[in-house]
Amino acid sequence: AQKITQTQPGMFVQEKEAVTLDCTYDTSDPSYGLFWYKQPSSGEMIFLIYQGSYDQQNATEGRYSLNFQKARKSANLVISASQLGDSAMYFCAMKPNAGNMLTFGGGTRLMVKP
Amino acid sequence: KAGVTQTPRYLIKTRGQQVTLSCSPISGHRSVSWYQQTPGQGLQFLFEYFSETQRNKGNFPGRFSGRQFSNSRSEMNVSTLELGDSALYLCASSSSGGGGNIQYFGAGTRLSVL
Numbered sequence: 001a002q003k004i005t006q007t008q009p010g011m012f013v014q015e016k017e018a019v020t021l022d023c024t025y026d027t028s029d030p031s032y033g034l035f036w037y038k039q040p041s042s043g044e045m046i047f048l049i050y051q052g053s054y055d056q057q058n059a060t061e062g063r064y065s066l067n068f069q070k071a072r073k074s075a076n077l078v079i080s081a082s083q084l085g086d087s088a089m090y091f092c093a094m095k096p097n098a099g100n101m102l103t104f105g106g107g108t109r110l111m112v113k114p
Numbered sequence: 115k116a117g118v119t120q121t122p123r124y125l126i127k128t129r130g131q132q133v134t135l136s137c138s139p140i141s142g143h144r145s146v147s148w149y150q151q152t153p154g155q156g157l158q159f160l161f162e163y164f165s166e167t168q169r170n171k172g173n174f175p176g177r178f179s180g181r182q183f184s185n186s187r188s189e190m191n192v193s194t195l196e197l198g199d200s201a202l203y204l205c206a207s208s209s210s211g212g213g214g215n216i217q218y219f220g221a222g223t224r225l226s227v228l
Contacts, residue, residue, distance in 0.1 A: 037219070043202055045219035091157065100145055100208060101170050102217060104157035 002027040004092050004105035012111050013082045020067070021077040021108045023092030031097040034075040036066065039089040039107070048090075051075060053097075079110075087112045116141065118207050118220035125225045132193040135223045139186050139207030145169075146188040147217060148180060151202040160203075163188050164210075192225075200227045 003026045013019040025034065036048040051059045051066045059066040067076040075094075079086060092105040119138040127133050139146050147170075148160040159172040163182035180190045186207075192199055202224050206217035 033215075035216070042221065043204075043224065044221040045204060045206070047216055047218060050216060093157075099170060100147055100162050100164075100215065100217070101159045101172070102147070102149070102157075102206075103159070106156050 002029070002032075002094055002096070002103040004094055004103055006092055006105035006108050008108045009106070010109040010111070012113055013079075013086075015084060015112055015114050016081055018078060018080045019082055019110065021079070021090050021092075021110065023075045023077065023105060025073050025075060025092070025094050027094065027096070029096040029098075032094055033097060034066070034068070035093045035095075035102070036064070036075075036077045037091045037093060038086075039091060041088070045091070049077070082112045084112050084114060086110060118205060118218055120203075120205050120220035120223050122223060123221065125223060126228060127195050127225065128228050129195055129197060131195050132191065133195060133225060135190045135192075135203055135205075135225075137188045137190070137205030137207075137220060139188070139205075140218055143207035143209050143218075144186055145208045145210060145215075145217075146182055146186065147206045147208075148188070148190050149204045149206065150174075151204060151222075152198075152200070157204075160190070195227045197227050199225065201225060 034051045038046045049061045065078045093102045145164045147162040162170040182188045202222045204222045206219045208217045
C-alpha cells in the first residue's frame with residue numbers, strides 16, 4: 001500500500017518569493033514515481049513535475065523543482081518567483097512503476113499575496 | 115493536440131437514478147483512469163481501463179462501473195445514486211502504464227445528487 005502525506009493544509013506566499021510545499025510518502029514498492037499536480041478552482045488537475053525513484057538528479061520544470069530525498073521519503077515541491085496565478089490547490093501523488101493507480105495526498109492550498 | 119475531454123461538465127441527479135459520464139482521452143493514449151474527488155475523502159482511484167480491459171480497480175462498490183471502447187473513449191456509470199456520490203469525477207489518460215508514464219487529467223464532471 002502507498003500513502004502520501006501533505007502536512008500543510010494552507011500556505012501564504014508573497015508574490016515573487018519562493019515557496020516549498022511539503023510531501024512525504026510511504027511505499028513498499030521498489031520502484032515508483034512521484035508527481036505534483038496543480039488544481040485551480042476550475043477543477044482541472046494540471047501536471048507539473050515528475051520524479052522517478054531511481055533518478056539521481058532532482059527534477060526541474062521551469063519555475064518548479066522537486067526536492068527529492070529518498071532516504072527521508074520526501075518529495076517537496078519548490079516554486080520559485082511565485083505569481084498570482086499560482087494560487088491553487090497542489091497535490092502530491094505517487095504510483096508504482098508497475099501500474100497506473102495514483103495515490104494522492106490531501107493537498108495544500110497555496111495563496112499568493114500581491 | 116487536444117487534451118482530455120470530459121462530458122458533461124455538470125450534472126444534477128436525484129437519489130436512485132443512474133448516471134453515465136464520458137471521457138475522451140488524448141489522441142494515441144490507450145489508458146484511461148477514473149478518480150473521485152470529495153471534500154471528505156479527497157482523491158480516490160476508481161478504476162483503469164487499457165485496451166478495452168479493466169486493468170485495476172479501486173475500493174468502490176459495484177454500483178460504480180465503467181467500460182472502454184475501441185477508440186479508447188471511456189464511460190463511467192453509477193447506478194442507484196446516493197447522496198454520498200456527489201463529487202467531482204476526474205478522468206485521466208496516459209499512453210501506457212509503466213515507469214514515468216504521466217497521467218493527464220480532464221476538467222472533470224461535477225455530479226450533484228439531490
